[in-house]
Amino acid sequence: MTAMPQISADTLANMEKQRRRTRISSAFRYSLLIIVGLIMVYPLIWMFGASFKTNAEIFSSPSFWPKEPTVQGYIDGWKTSTPYTFAKFFMNSMMIIIPKMIGTAISCTLVAYGFARFDFPFKKIIFSTVIATLLLPNVVTRIPQYLLFRDIGWLDSFLPLWVPSALAGDAFFVFMLIQFLRAIPRDMEEAARVDGANTLQTLIYIVVPMLTPALISVCLFQFMWTMNDFLGPLIYLSSVENYPISLALKLSIDTTEAFAWNQILAMSCLALAPSLIVFFMAQKYFIEGISTGGVKG
Amino acid sequence: MGGDSKYLGLWYVAPYVIGLLLFTAFPFIASFYLSFTDYDLLSKPEWTGLDNYQKLFTRDRTFDKSLKVTLVYVFMTVPLKLAFALFIAVILNYRLRAIGLFRTAFYVPSILGGSIAIAVLWRYIFADTGLVNMMLEGIGLEGVNWFGDPENALFTISLLRCWQFGSAMVIFLAALQSVDKSLYEAASIDGANKWQLFRYITLPLITPVIFFNLIMQTVQAFQEFNGPYIITEGGPLKSTYLLPLYIYDKAFKSFDMGYASAIAWVLFVIIMVLTLIAFWSSKKWVYYAGDKRS
Numbered sequence: 249m250t251a252m253p254q255i256s257a258d259t260l261a262n263m264e265k266q267r268r269r270t271r272i273s274s275a276f277r278y279s280l281l282i283i284v285g286l287i288m289v290y291p292l293i294w295m296f297g298a299s300f301k302t303n304a305e306i307f308s309s310p311s312f313w314p315k316e317p318t319v320q321g322y323i324d325g326w327k328t329s330t331p332y333t334f335a336k337f338f339m340n341s342m343m344i345i346i347p348k349m350i351g352t353a354i355s356c357t358l359v360a361y362g363f364a365r366f367d368f369p370f371k372k373i374i375f376s377t378v379i380a381t382l383l384l385p386n387v388v389t390r391i392p393q394y395l396l397f398r399d400i401g402w403l404d405s406f407l408p409l410w411v412p413s414a415l416a417g418d419a420f421f422v423f424m425l426i427q428f429l430r431a432i433p434r435d436m437e438e439a440a441r442v443d444g445a446n447t448l449q450t451l452i453y454i455v456v457p458m459l460t461p462a463l464i465s466v467c468l469f470q471f472m473w474t475m476n477d478f479l480g481p482l483i484y485l486s487s488v489e490n491y492p493i494s495l496a497l498k499l500s501i502d503t504t505e506a507f508a509w510n511q512i513l514a515m516s517c518l519a520l521a522p523s524l525i526v527f528f529m530a531q532k533y534f535i536e537g538i539s540t541g542g543v544k545g
Numbered sequence: 546m547g548g549d550s551k552y553l554g555l556w557y558v559a560p561y562v563i564g565l566l567l568f569t570a571f572p573f574i575a576s577f578y579l580s581f582t583d584y585d586l587l588s589k590p591e592w593t594g595l596d597n598y599q600k601l602f603t604r605d606r607t608f609d610k611s612l613k614v615t616l617v618y619v620f621m622t623v624p625l626k627l628a629f630a631l632f633i634a635v636i637l638n639y640r641l642r643a644i645g646l647f648r649t650a651f652y653v654p655s656i657l658g659g660s661i662a663i664a665v666l667w668r669y670i671f672a673d674t675g676l677v678n679m680m681l682e683g684i685g686l687e688g689v690n691w692f693g694d695p696e697n698a699l700f701t702i703s704l705l706r707c708w709q710f711g712s713a714m715v716i717f718l719a720a721l722q723s724v725d726k727s728l729y730e731a732a733s734i735d736g737a738n739k740w741q742l743f744r745y746i747t748l749p750l751i752t753p754v755i756f757f758n759l760i761m762q763t764v765q766a767f768q769e770f771n772g773p774y775i776i777t778e779g780g781p782l783k784s785t786y787l788l789p790l791y792i793y794d795k796a797f798k799s800f801d802m803g804y805a806s807a808i809a810w811v812l813f814v815i816i817m818v819l820t821l822i823a824f825w826s827s828k829k830w831v832y833y834a835g836d837k838r839s
Contacts, residue, residue, distance in 0.1 A: 274639070274641070277636050277639060277641065278641065280636060281633075281636060281637070281641070281647050284633060284651070285647055285650040285651065288650055288651055288653070288654055288708065289650050289653065291666060291670055291676070291708075292653070292654075292657075292666075294670070294676055295666050295669075298669075306669070307672070307674040307675065307679075308674075309679065310676055310679040310680045310683060355560045355561070355564075358557050358558075358560060359557060359558050359560060359561040361557055362554045362555070362556070362557025362558035362561075363554075363557075363558060365554070366549070366553055366554025366557065367551065367554060368551055368552060368553070368554035368555045368558075369551065369552070369555070370555075371554065374558060374561075374562060377565055377569075378561075381565070381569055383760070383764060383820060384569065384573070385764055385767065385768055385812070385813055385816050386768065387767075387768050387789055387792060387809050387812055387813065388573060388576055388809045388810060388812070388813040389568070389569055389572035389573050389576060390572075390796075390809070391572075391576055391579065391796050391802055391805055391806050391809065392571065392572035392573075392575035392576045392579065392806075393568060393572045394796075394797075395575070395802070396567075396568075396571070396572065411568075412564060412568045414560075415560045415561065415563055415564025415567070415568070416560050416561040416564055417564045417568055417569070422561065447549065447553060447557075472656055473659075475660065476657075476659040476660040476661075476771075478660075478661050478770070478771050478774075478775075479770055479771070479793075483797060493661075494660065494661040497661045497662060497665060498661055498775065501665060501775070509669065512665060513665075513666075513669065515662075516661075516662035516663075516665045516666060517662070519660065519661070519662040520657055520660065520662045520663075523656060523657055523660070524653075524656075524657070527653065527656050531649060534652070534656070535648070535652070535715060
């Protein structure tokens, strides 16, 4: 196959036509993406702008720009109608999230390491339960879980929110870490074993450093999901002093007088802030995590 | 790792096994048992046989309504969301500039969408004089009664889910980017047009992620709670009263644990049956690389 194909004037004209068509369709694509992108993001921008508006203005103009900017919504909203300020609810959210995140990272690493690097009796069966729990709807286990936590006296504490995750209860993360581990070559680990390290040392000094990007993804997803979790706290926490942000927001909708829209919007903006900040700081881990493991959400 | 005891691996997975037994396996069986009982938390569960299920299927109008609403919601939301996610992923997959910027803009709603704050926002932008109606009126259209009208309320809730198409889109995009470009070139030489390239090359090659997204999104949609609970509280006229809301009310408002478990099991069986159908049918339409079929 050494002969070059002949290029006729005809083909050249065709190529020109082709190029013009590509240009038009790429202009079309960009405009479509920009319109869709605006529709996606505008509600958030509007929300942020509206949180600085007066109550009268919120429902009078579709523009996000406040005419007479005021931080009254933030000041009033922060006080809340409870004996606590919003600071307390932020603290509670962090008190739920941070131990849960650490517990998840440690337990899921141990379990994923066990599955990815060892053979043991019943491994197949146990691993198949990981996949099964991945698909098992929580709705079917929620009531007995509640009864269990009630019987051991954990209601109205953070324990029901921490403990299942600290026992690698989020099968999705276990699965994601196993996928990561399978892709990492074992040479380094084997070398460490030859040098006399035991399996736990190998895990801590060799595997964990290589697993760090995946672990960051796990922590970030756990952060977001726990931040968004509403049903868990709703069922398990009953006293206001334990409320995380999600419950506090629901409470403020129920108790704030009907026309204090700007307070509610202001507190909603604050409630979204931690997730947004974390997302923009660590975007690439989200996209990587989601593309390797596939994700709910 | 040769010299280790064959039980060593079990130690590493032990936390998972304990958690599985305590928080998944035991509750799973217990909830099946409870669904055959009458249990109000005050006295011991009392065995009532099939009474709960009988009542559900013959005398409970709320259940009928709730089941219907749930099915409509799932079959409306999941295809809409996935089709949109795939459509945008295909467009993003052309070598465009600023792909990262667009991907971020489309993905942010998925990160935030499940939160209560967004549900609150939804209440405001779809209110009678809210953002959406103000915009519609601005371009000369008539405002829509998004939540007040039982005909529209479910759709408005569904839109909140569709708005979160980003995570499905990112998965689609990753799959699209891994499609071997030489296949397109070969087919183009044979004279295939763009639609044919998509229909006969792209689509078959990404069926595994379509399948994955379909299952995950369906299982989730059946369990939607936050949106309808915050935005419409199940109303108007129970038009957004999804089964998870009904289960919650029965279990944690009227403390009818037995009956609530029965509803949960009906929901579970529906999800399982649909998942099994999907797995069974996947042999016919999902393509796996290395497979002999073409």
